[in-house]
Amino acid sequence: MNLALWIAAGLLAAVALAGGISKTFVPKEKLAAVHGGGWTESAGVPFVKTLGILELLAALGLILPALLGVAPVMVPVTAVCWVLLMVGAMITHGRRGEFGFVLLNLTYLALAAFVAWGRFGPGSFTG
Template identity: 40%
Template sequence: MNIALWIGQGLLAVIFVASGTAKSTQSRDRMLATGQTAAKIVPLPLMRVAGVSELFGVLGVILPWATGVARVLTPVAATGLAVIMMLAATVHGRLREPRNIAINMAILALAVFVAWGRFADL
């Protein structure tokens, strides 16, 4: 189970490093061109906050468990990433983008798996 959870944590890290970096550094037009369609209706400052939150979530989902320091932060960070995915699915629902909602739900399931597994390991 530990290996599956580490794989999940790694996948979350890769996904959210890419997404968080894009949201926190790119212009609205560039985000739209690269598939961040939420930028159509979400104000740019809120996109920046979401991006930075995702990057902090990446740190939280990896570092505490890897170092053994404040391990409770790993499942808390995974829970936070799950909340971000619920909010993203809501935005994509308003945009009528079922494919993006499905992707959000898959990432949400992965984040819940990591949170559940790591809370159980505490």
């Protein structure tokens, strides 16, 4: 169980890192031109950058607290936050008719829910 939770958290951290880097450092116009990035056309630059920073923090929060043994409860808390972020992403992509991205976000949501459940419950770092 522990290995599966680490793998799920690592995959989510990689996704969050990639998304966070692109939203934080790539100009909005370039993001809008990429498949799946059209939603940025109607979003303000501060909003896109804020999402990017939140994703970078999520990448850190899914791994570092457990790795360093400092506030490991932040791992499942971060996973719950990622679930909420994916709900928003699913709504955004659903409104745009991008159902492939809705399914992708649903996959990320399921992984995050697994990490939250596992780290709050049977795979808790405090147990």
